[in-house]
Amino acid sequence: MGSLLQESGAAGSQRPRSQQPRYQQPAKLMVTSVSEDYPLKGKTLSAIRNVSFQVDEGDICVLLGPSGCGKSTLLRMIAGLLPVSSGEIILSSEPVSGPGRDRGMVFQVYPCFH
Numbered sequence: 001m002g003s004l005l006q007e008s009g010a011a012g013s014q015r016p017r018s019q020q021p022r023y024q025q026p027a028k029l030m031v032t033s034v035s036e037d038y039p040l041k042g043k044t045l046s047a048i049r050n051v052s053f054q055v056d057e058g059d060i061c062v063l064l065g066p067s068g069c070g071k072s073t074l075l076r077m078i079a080g081l082l083p084v085s086s087g088e089i090i091l092s093s094e095p096v097s098g099p100g101r102d103r104g105m106v107f108q109v110y111p112c113f114h
Helices: 071-079
Strands: 029-040 043-055 086-091
Touching (some): 029 071, 043 071, 043 086
């Protein structure tokens, strides 16, 4: 959330906090028109199609969906572990083009310990 502006004026002339304008800050994470396609037996499998959302600083975001719908694929792209086929991912005003020290990922399966 951005900082709220304070209005000056006579007592009682201020708008309620919920109606006061906020400074516009860029989102912490912006996912814009992201798609991911995989070749499969001469055809194309669309793992993710045209996904867009943004997460502001301090917000909590949940990816929810059935098994195989592309949640982990999208997380890998945000982490920079998979390239984006189309669209863009912006983190802290910078395009995600590979892994970075400013983010991490905990995998669902720990294959190194099996």
